[in-house]
Amino acid sequence: MWARSRAAQSRFPFWIRALIYADGAKIGGYLLFRNKGDVRFRAAGTVRLFGSNIGGGLECDGGLFEKPQKPDGQALNFGHAQIGRSVLLTRVGGQPFTARGTVNFQGAQIGAGR
Secondary structure: OHHHHHHHHOOOOEEEOOOEEOOOOEEOOOEEOOOEOOEOEEEEOOEEOOOOEEOOOEEOOOOEEEOOOOOOOEEEEOOOOEEOOOEEOOOEOOEOOEEEOEEEOOOOEEOOOO
8 A cells, every 4th residue: 555655654744635435345454544653644534435345454543534624524434344353443652543523333344253
């Protein structure tokens, strides 16, 4: 993933400035939207994987997810997703998981595991 490898090389906060829409995506392993060392993961727009199938887990540790200029908008949408392992939305390295906007896991199945 370009964002992940680029963030690992940078000493500055890294932003994904585009929306991520991957409804119905099939991901065989883990999906990682998390900090790398002291570089905070930030998404400035909706991250939406509605109805996706993630074979491993979803990790958003320490990440900042924002829906700009619309506080009632969606920051994360994993509605009706199937996630095989755990979902981690935790603090890491002094940075809390932060969502500025709604977080939707309605209808999701988490931990069905393989």
